[in-house]
Amino acid sequence: GSGNALPLADRSADLVTYAQAWHWTEPALAVPEAIRVLRPGGALALWWNTDALDVPWIAEASDRIARHCGLDLAAEKRDVNARVADPSGRLDFVRREIRWSRRVPLDTHLANLGSHSVFLTQDRERGAAFLAEERRHRLAFFPDGVVEETYVVVLLLAARPADA
Incomplete structure (x- = not known):
């Protein structure tokens, strides 16, 4: 199945989750499908x-990635909201943000x-060239080869509508 057609029975799930994957669905199909399978x-x-x-090296890297890929990554982050997740407005999402970080080898x-x-x-060679250049940028910030990554998890949570 896919998020647009879940391989689950009606009212069979307590929780339907998408981690980093909602962008692969069509919300106009995936929202009613999630409602269908939720108890x-x-x-x-x-x-x-x-x-x-807000972390300087991350902002600079994000700008380079955006230029390389022709994307507005800051706008994409701003677009992580209930209106984009459910254009129909049928779900009443609560939004939470959780900041965390980790240290990993370069x-x-x-x-x-x-x-x-x-x-x-994208083209594999183009991506490899970009990542090689990013290695140089990262080593300027993290000469010991250990990168401190800082993230903000954006969570949208909505209960199944009572009238569904």
Whole structure:
């Protein structure tokens, strides 16, 4: 199945979750589908690990990635909201943000970056060249080769509507 057609029976789930994956659905189809499979009192949870753009090196890296990919990543982060998640307005989302960080080896950091869909969908050589250049930028901030990544998890949570 997909988020637009879940392989679950009606009213069979207490929780339907999408971690970093809602953008692969069509909300006009996926919202009614989630409502269909949720039991009364069940909930739909959507969350995204977003870069903490108030951290200077992360903001600079985000700008470089945006230029490289032709995207407005800051706008995409702002668009993580209930209106985009459910254009019909049928769900009443609560939004929460949770900040967290971790320290990882530079190779792990770059492998994670390279796993993002914006890199997976572009020419492999172009992506590899960009990541090689990013290695140089990261080493300027983290000469010991250990990167402190800071994220903000954006969570949208909505209970199944009582009238569904």
